[in-house]
Amino acid sequence: MSISVKNISKQFGNQWAVNNISFEIKSGEIVGFIGPNGAGKSTTMKIITGYLPPGSGEVFINGMNTREKSMDIKRIIGYLPENNPLYHDMYVKEYLLYSAGLYGLKGKKAIARVNEIIDMVGLGPEKHKKIGKLSKGYKQRVGISQALVHDPLVLILDEPTSGLDPNQIIEIRNLISNVGREKTVMLSTHIMQEVEAICDRVIILDKGIIRADEGAKNIGKNRLSGQTIQIELESAVSLEIWKKLKEVEEVRELAGNIYLLASSQKEDIRSKIFQFAVKQNLTVLSMSQKEKSLEDIFRELTAKQ
Numbered sequence: 001m002s003i004s005v006k007n008i009s010k011q012f013g014n015q016w017a018v019n020n021i022s023f024e025i026k027s028g029e030i031v032g033f034i035g036p037n038g039a040g041k042s043t044t045m046k047i048i049t050g051y052l053p054p055g056s057g058e059v060f061i062n063g064m065n066t067r068e069k070s071m072d073i074k075r076i077i078g079y080l081p082e083n084n085p086l087y088h089d090m091y092v093k094e095y096l097l098y099s100a101g102l103y104g105l106k107g108k109k110a111i112a113r114v115n116e117i118i119d120m121v122g123l124g125p126e127k128h129k130k131i132g133k134l135s136k137g138y139k140q141r142v143g144i145s146q147a148l149v150h151d152p153l154v155l156i157l158d159e160p161t162s163g164l165d166p167n168q169i170i171e172i173r174n175l176i177s178n179v180g181r182e183k184t185v186m187l188s189t190h191i192m193q194e195v196e197a198i199c200d201r202v203i204i205l206d207k208g209i210i211r212a213d214e215g216a217k218n219i220g221k222n223r224l225s226g227q228t229i230q231i232e233l234e235s236a237v238s239l240e241i242w243k244k245l246k247e248v249e250e251v252r253e254l255a256g257n258i259y260l261l262a263s264s265q266k267e268d269i270r271s272k273i274f275q276f277a278v279k280q281n282l283t284v285l286s287m288s289q290k291e292k293s294l295e296d297i298f299r300e301l302t303a304k305q
């Protein structure tokens, strides 16, 4: 099951929410969609799920065009929309049975599937409550359950871990990783560690434009324009001392005696730093090369000019 987004654009009034973006997602792939608020993530997800037509361009889900096969596509897509809209007056089980019914699951089959999902998502202790009475974390689990109830092949999750506490975040991430092995998953998030923890690939969107589309694990390595060295000395020194080292262009103090030294040079400058430290009578306790984090890259690509 694949998602193929081809040159889609969407305009609201004069504003381009999505501006000519294209990407493909293969079966078994978990793709993280990140970008500042207003970047166009939710709009893109609504277009992929067929809830919003693109202004121009096309989306194909397993070869089916969302403009032509909207109902067929909805049958195979599970979607957690932004802000997790739910019926607060319904009971958890009642709502999930209702959701199952929308996908044609009825009777014993529906009850068995709903019970299975309740266990899978960890809703057991709260399953007899009204949705409106649940904590935000449990409401989020109900939203994820309705997205999974018909065992969809494609999962589109708009901020699935929003509002969860750190333990719940780990549980939901594990769930997405497990179900993601045999599905095609796209999720949006503001948590960079989430992308690093569970995504194979990351797409960074800003002002409706794709700024990066790369493997989540090596995005830092791929973008090493220079190098950053972390050095720990036995005792603190004045930041001025590093100015004598011509290879170092920027210095940041991390803690009293730990410094980050940035250089635009390509070749490893650690031996130069070491020799410099010896000359200056500084005792080096440790030194390591730092990769750019996804957070650094995100900020570089999306910071306001």
Ligand code: ADP
Pocket: 012, 015, 016, 017, 035, 036, 037, 038, 039, 040, 041, 042, 043, 044
């Ligand atoms: P994100 O999910 O990345 O925060 P959105 O896709 O929600 O971004 O929004 C992208 C831009 O499109 C925003 O500037 C938003 O205000 C605008 N937008 C989204 N939906 C509508 C709408 N229905 N009407 C008018 N503007 C909208």
